[in-house]
Amino acid sequence: MLIPHPLLGLRDSQEFTYLGDASLMQRPDASLDNAEAAFCDYVFLRDNPAGVHRELWFHEQGDRSWLVVTRDTTTHEILGAELASDVKGAAK
Amino acid sequence: MTRLTGGLIDRNAPLNFTFNGKTYKGFQGDTLASALLANGVQLMGRSFKYHRPRGVFAAGSEEPNAMVELRTGARQEPNTRATVTELFDGLIARSQNHVGPLERDFLAVNDLLSPFFAAGFYYKTFMWPKAFWEKLYEPMIRKAAGLGSLSMLPDPDDYDKGFLHCDLLVVGGGAAGLAAALTAGRAGAEVVLADEDFALGGRLTMESDLLDEAAATDWIASAKAELESLPNVRLMTRTTVFGVYDHGIYGAVERVSDHLAVPGDKVRQTLWRITAKRAVLAAGATERHMPFADNDRPGVMLAGAMRAYANRWAASPVKQDSDAIAIFTNGDDGHRTAMDLIAKGANVLGVIDARDAAPRFGDYEVFAGSTVTGTKGRLGLTSIEITRNGQSQWHNVGALGVAGGWNPNVHLASHHRGRPVWDDSLLAFVPGPNGPAGLIPAGAAAGKGGTEEALSDGMRAAITALSEIGVTASEIALPKAENMPSEQVAFWHVPGTKRATKKRAWVDFQNDVTVKDIALAHKENMTPVEHLKRWTTLGMATDQGKTSNISALAVMAELTGKSIPETGTTIFRPPYTGVSLGVLGGGDTGPLFRPRRLTPTHAWAEAQGAEFVEVGPWMRAQYFPRAGEATWRETVDREVLAVRSGVGLCDVTTLGKVDVQGADAGEFLNRMYSNMMGTLKVGMVRYGLMLREDGHAYDDGTCARMAEDHYVVTTTTANAGLVYRQMEFAHQCLWPELDVQLISTTDAWAQIAVAGPKSRELLTRIVDEFDLSNEAFPFMACSELTICNGLRARLFRISFSGELAYEIAVPARYGHALMQRLMEQGADLNATPYGTEALAVLRIEKGHAAGAELNGQTTAQMLGLGKMVSAKKDSIGAVMSRREGLAAEKRRLVGFKSVEPQKQAMAGSHLFTEGAVQDMSTDQGWLTSSCYSPHLKGYIALGFLENGDTRMGEIIVAANPVEGQTVKLEVVSAHFVDPEGGRLRA
Structure with missing residues (x-):
């Protein structure tokens, strides 16, 4: 697969390490009353959609960026790739 | 000898080879199969299950029968198709899958027992008693049904991996492929043309068609010369594109030196990963046969293959020139073979055409409305039975060509689950519209098999492909060519073999699947193609049913009363042809399996006679034996006691090091480690424990605060890369607002542990005016300093052994020199190098946790470090570490x-x-x-x-x-x- 790195252009997926569902970026607030339940969901429960999936890839053999890649899991079509820090920053 | 005239062999370059110990002669340009045929050898092997005598059936990589073992010793290679084995001088080949001589295979008894080996026999016969399967039945069946044998010696050859990028990959160098490559090459596009054959031209080299009223080889030669002259075109013969992967990535194997006796200084094969913006699939077509009774005798082969042997290799399919040849066809194509054979002077009995209104294109007999209903000849064909309207007659022939129509090679187009679609006019599956993105089928692979239409379709495909990536290509002048007559009827097999007990008609030759087996599968309700395949093993042999799948579908369609496309389609998966494990490894074997990392003192340790041990990717000194020490334990005990009583030196560079800088470095580390790091004083070190987010202990190490905004943290050797990745994740994905920068410096600094009661005395001798006293530099202190007259260094007073100890770090290139200096300066203190074994004993004696204790199943509480998980702040894993299940541990x-x-x-x-x-x-x-x-x-x-x-x-x-x-x-x-x-x- 080829990943369209937002800074470096098309890069071979072999340069990356895969982590999984981008929901891992939504770490719960530890100070909440239901923190333990929220962390349980965060750590153990993932959606596994057949279709469009937002997921985290680490450019480990490259510039060490974490990317949020939007991929169709049924066709492997890559619909987009963003820097995770931009995605997180924009959400704040 | 049955060598004909002409052909693309070099008669000035004779080659000697042996087959089953007998020496034969062939020529440069021959394959093993063509040379054997030209020597009158029809019998080349035995079938998989029944051990039936078999001859060559095809002329390319689709060959099901002529499987041989090549070479001897460590280079012995089983299951090689004689049809694609290039002849070289001294080639040694043997037939396989027989006990005793090929002509008298003792396991041919299986053929007599065939009623017991019907489809699904594995599932029915060998079920009882249960324990017998593993111990008796399976080994027995495997031995009897094996193909070739392995040498059991290490492969002496080298393999390589390569990467290519291009605008257009052209798969196949026949008429369509050459036209595509010329069109794209002239347009200036970066082109890779790959063909599995050693010669370019594909089917053009095997036909008698003229191009521009001259031999097709003239045009092929000029096309090849032009493509070779273009710097933007790479021609790759002996290269099979075996698979289509995501986003335009193609896998290919180049057989660099399979055609040489030994590779010499070349690699044997190269695995290519080709990234192509677009690709043209010009892989041609494969002929199919029509099953009839006893159709598997040596001498029965595809009519197109027979034509190829005659035209390209000047080899006749019969044992002696005088033997007659017959053709059995359901269309015009079979007649072409008769015409070409006659032109070469062969003795053609005639063409048996299933059509009542069979045409005649030349001076030969036509048996219209007739079929072949039987054959004779134990080790080679001697006669065939021709039947018309129930009237049968036997004719003596030495070879029979079967022409059942052509199947486009849709394989690569279905690698992404692209379903081929049925074309009723072609009576074949062609690539469907939902194949891999960017792959455009052309020529015979797209059902356009006439020479004229293949050439123009190749050109069209290249123009279309390039226009999609913004490159304008012009039409090129193509040579004048014709499309030969190709009328045919839907005639799939000769009736009468579904139930009759004595008559068997083979569909899949390599796996011995007959029409009767398919009928049995139908009777047992194994009608979906997926079940048919697994019940009968049809198409599961090394040839993957290239010559049999469609015929089998047709038989099943007839049994179920459905159409062929309703019955099913075959979805092909990579690889197109077998790929050796050696080339998939690509040379990454033995010590080259993965990169080996050496510590800065590796060469020094080697000179001391150290034994080494693999620690993850690193080689670390395990212990340093001295003369007179009989066991490793003696050495390790000495090293441990030297540390406890004097001073020892150990390279600890492999521990992961991460440099953490920025205004929020302390806050960031508070969140990474379970304990407080933000409160650490500058110039001090603190032990740190990291948890996983699920609350289990993950990794430990030290955090040294070098400055207000600068920490140096260490990780375990095993987790160095993972912890760094996790820290980058936390920084970029969780808290990008923190002002912090991370970089791994594991390889930048050499670090040596100086441990033992005399360590301070030794270090005093190398530091530049630095106060090492307990007051000035207490336990858990750290500092930057210079040593040995100006070399910058970092000193940490930390201890893994439990003794007074330090770790000193210098830029990696000085690690070797530092170790030497410490040894020289410490000679009178009995400074002793120690390895990982002593390191482990020292830390066990001190009760320090390491990888075995931090194994992913343990918690901070279990480690006795429960109080380190601060309740005053959040950190990775803190919340989950308090959950009931872990707290109750x-x-x-x-x-x-x-x-x-x-x-x-x-x-x-x-x-x-x-x-x-x-x-x-x-x-x-x-x-x-x-x-x-x-x-x-x-x-x-x-x-x-x-x-x-x-x-x-x-x-x-x-x-x-x-x-x-x-x-x-x-x-x-x-x-x-x-x-x-x-x-x-x-």
Whole structure:
């Protein structure tokens, strides 16, 4: 697969390490009353959609960026790739 | 000899080769199959199941029958198709899958027993008694049904991997492929043209068609010369594109030196990963046959293959020139073979055409409305039975060509589950519209098999492909060519073999699947193609049913009364043809399996005679034996005692190092580590414990605060890359607002542990005016400094051994020199290098956790570090570490002493109270680490024991049922040495 790195252009997926569902970026607030339940969901429960999936890839053999890649899991079509820090920053 | 005239062989370059020990002669340009045919050898092998005598059936990589073993010794290679084996001088080939000589295979008895080996026999026959399957039936069947044999020696050849990028990949160098490559090449596009054959031209080299009213080889030669002259075109012969992968990535194997006796200084094969913006699939077509009774005798082959042998290799399919040849066809194509054979002077009996209104294109007999209904000849065809309207007559022939129509090679187009679609006019599946993105089928692969239409379709495909990526290509002048007549009817097999007991008509030759087997599968309701395949093993042999799948579908369609596309389609998967494991490894074998990392003192340690051990990707010195030491234990005991009584030196560079800088570095590390790091004073070091987000202990190390906004943290060797990745994740994905920068400096700094009561004295001799006194530089201090007259260094007063100890870091290139300097300066102090074994003994004696204790199943509480998980702040894993299941965990890290000091309890042993039944319900924990302690002169261990911290002095049992061992242990503190820590602070 080829990943369209937002800074470096098309890069071979072999340069990356895969982590999984981008929901891992939504770490719960530890100070909440239901923190333990929220962390349980965060750590153990993932959606596994057949279709469009937002997921985290680490450019480990490259510039060490974490990317949020939007991929169709049924066709492997890559619909987009963003820097995770931009995605997180924009959400704040 | 049955060599014909002409052909593309070099008669000035004769080659000698042997087949089953007999020497034959061929020519440069021959394949093993063509040379054997030209020597009158029809019998080339035995079938997989019934051990039936078999001859060559095809002329390309689709060959099901002529499988041979090549070469001898370590280069012996089984299951090689004689049809694609290029002849070289001295080639040694043997037929396979027979016991005794090929002509009298003892396992041919299987053929007589064939009623017992019908479809699905595995599932029915060998079920009882159950234990017999593994011990008797399976090994027996495997032995009898095996193909070739392996040498069992290491492969002496080299393999390589390569990467290519191009605008257009052209798969296949026949008429369509060459036209596509010329069109794209002239347009200036980056082109890769790959063909599995050693010669370019594809089917053009095997036909008698004229191009521009001259031999097709003239045009091929000029096209090849032009493509070779273009710097933007790469021609790759002997290269099979075997698979289509995501986003325009193609896998290909180049057989660099398979055609040489030995590769010499070349690699044997190269695995290419080709990234192409677009690709043209010009892979041609494969002829199919029409099953009839006893159609598997040597001498029966595809009519197109027969034509190829005659035209390209000047080889006749018969044993003697005088033997007659017949053609059995359902269309015009079979007549072409007759015409070409006649032109070569062969003795053609005639064409048996299933059509009542059969045409005649030349001076030969036509048996219209006729079929072949039987054959004779034990080791080679001697006669065939021709039947018309129930009237049969036997004719003597030495060879029979079968022309059942052509199947486009849609394989690559279906690699992404692209379903081929049925074309009723072509009576074949062609690539469907939902194939891999960017792959455009052309020529015969797209159902356009006439020479004229293949050429123009190749050009069109290239223009279309390039226009999609913004490159304008012009039409090129193509040579004048014709499309030969190709009328045919839907005639799939000769009726009468579905149920008759004696007559068998083979569909899949390599796996011995007959029409009757398909009828049986239908009767047993295995009608979906997926079931048909697995029940009968059709298409599951090394040829993957290239010549049989469609015929089988047609037979099943007839049985079910459905159309062929309703019955099913075959979805092909990579690889197109077999790929050797050697080339997939691409040379990454033995020590080259993965990169090996060497420490800065590796060469020095080697010179000291050190033994090395693999630690993850690193090679680390394990121990440094001295003359007179009989066992490794003697060496390790000496090294340990040297550290405890004097000073020892150990390269600890492999521990991960991460440089953390920025205004929020302290806050960031507060969130990464379970304990507080933000409060650490500049110039001090703190032990840190990291958790996983699920609350388990993950990694440990030290954090040294070099400046207000600068920390240097260490990780374990094993987790160096993972922890760094996790820290980058936390920084970029969780808290990008923190002002912090991270970089791994593991390889940038060489780090040496200087440990033992005399370590301060030794270091005093190399530092530049630096106060090492306990007051100025106490336990857990750190500093930047210079040593050896100006070399910048970092010094940490940390201890893994429990002794007064330091770790000193210098830029990696000075690591070797630093070790030498320390050894010179410490000669009178008996400075002793120690390896990973002594390192482990020292840390077990001190009760420090390492990989065996931080194994992913343990918690901070279990490690006795529960208080390190700060409740004052959030950190990775903090919330989950407090959940009920983990908080209730009662096992604790403690030490153990063998009651009989010289008896070792193995790490991994499980712990039980004395006299208890030993099972899961009474299990009290396990041993993690164990060693001989020269300090205590007996075996000790660390482990997790239920409520261990309250059971000091109790005698328990360590059980190792794998080795039938039980050892009595006394529960003690994990700190075997200096539990008060006085030595650390001395």
